[in-house]
Amino acid sequence: MEAASQALSVLEVAGYAPDQARWYCDHLEQGKVLFFRHVPFEFLEEDRNFLLSQKQTGSRFHKNISYRPATDVLKGIDGGSPDRERLHRVMRSFSSEAARFVAKFLAPYAGKIKADFASFRPLEEQGRDLPLHKRNDLLHVDAFPTRPTRGGRILRVFINVNPSVPRVWNVGEPFHIFLPKLMQAQRLAPPHRGPAGKFLAHVAAQLGLPVPDRSRYDEFMLYLHDWLKESSDFQKNSPSQEIVFPPGCCWMVYTDGVPHAALSGQFALEQTFIVLPEALVSPQAAPVHVLESTTGMRMVN
Ligand code: CO
Numbered sequence: 001m002e003a004a005s006q007a008l009s010v011l012e013v014a015g016y017a018p019d020q021a022r023w024y025c026d027h028l029e030q031g032k033v034l035f036f037r038h039v040p041f042e043f044l045e046e047d048r049n050f051l052l053s054q055k056q057t058g059s060r061f062h063k064n065i066s067y068r069p070a071t072d073v074l075k076g077i078d079g080g081s082p083d084r085e086r087l088h089r090v091m092r093s094f095s096s097e098a099a100r101f102v103a104k105f106l107a108p109y110a111g112k113i114k115a116d117f118a119s120f121r122p123l124e125e126q127g128r129d130l131p132l133h134k135r136n137d138l139l140h141v142d143a144f145p146t147r148p149t150r151g152g153r154i155l156r157v158f159i160n161v162n163p164s165v166p167r168v169w170n171v172g173e174p175f176h177i178f179l180p181k182l183m184q185a186q187r188l189a190p191p192h193r194g195p196a197g198k199f200l201a202h203v204a205a206q207l208g209l210p211v212p213d214r215s216r217y218d219e220f221m222l223y224l225h226d227w228l229k230e231s232s233d234f235q236k237n238s239p240s241q242e243i244v245f246p247p248g249c250c251w252m253v254y255t256d257g258v259p260h261a262a263l264s265g266q267f268a269l270e271q272t273f274i275v276l277p278e279a280l281v282s283p284q285a286a287p288v289h290v291l292e293s294t295t296g297m298r299m300v301n
């Protein structure tokens with residue numbers, strides 16, 4: 001298998017000019033994976049070595065470290081761990097460098113893009129024993145149960161931190177291609193959300209309980225995430241292609257629109273961004289628009 005740049009769904013970025021920013025936004029929104037052979041922002045060698053050393057920490061090491069830039073909170077590592085402070089610094093720096101780069105590289109999104117959580121994924125993806133809906137190695141689109149986006153898009157930036165082993169993905173056709181076909185063939189129905197659900201969400205919010213007020217769009221995306229993983233027909237027969245991300249590379253992709261599966265690889269960093277619907281340069285390719293035109297229903301109110 002050749003390097004990632006040979007794959008059709010991948011676009012290699014090798015040097016860029018500010019006047020190309022809109023073009024890159026457009027290609028991302030249409031379902032391309034943008035690939036950088038090297039990390040296009042500051043990422044220190046010593047930070048990488050520190051992250052790689054985490055494998056020796058033993059069985060108590062968590063499967064997923066998450067960092068929340070808005071509150072500067074690190075989760076997924078014991079309070080008593082000697083590595084905690086350093087890991088916090090490394091995640092904070094990765095998150096802010098990634099955000100700074102994206103603000104410049106995707107300039108048309110200025111003021112309408114929000115840094116969500118970052119994560120460090122230290123486990124080997126191949127052969128993980130997870131329940132079906134949590135499996136990473138099945139094609140799916142991303143949706144967040146606790147953080148509804150109400151039509152906002154999920155953009156993710158990844159680094160393959162591993163110095164010698166590639167990270168291997170499988171990716172499918174973009175949302176505006178696969179979803180209408182699927183709806184026609186499978187009679188997917190968007191879940192109806194009765195007034196009771198709306199009322200409960202309202203009451204929960206009043207009480208300060210963490211029940212997210214999901215739009216019909218968010219409900220549908222969660223449903224679709226599970227449906228795709230459950231469908232052996234989609235997993236086996238939908239067009240997809242393998243992408244090999246070499247050691248030390250970086251890539252970004254709208255994971256709410258591009259079905260993806262992590263087949264193998266160990267040690268990845270990831271920063272998530274939420275891009276508001278009004279920021280998009282090709283809104284007709286956005287899942288919320290595709291769902292509205294396919295079903296004839298309003299997805300967000
Ligand atoms: Co995913």
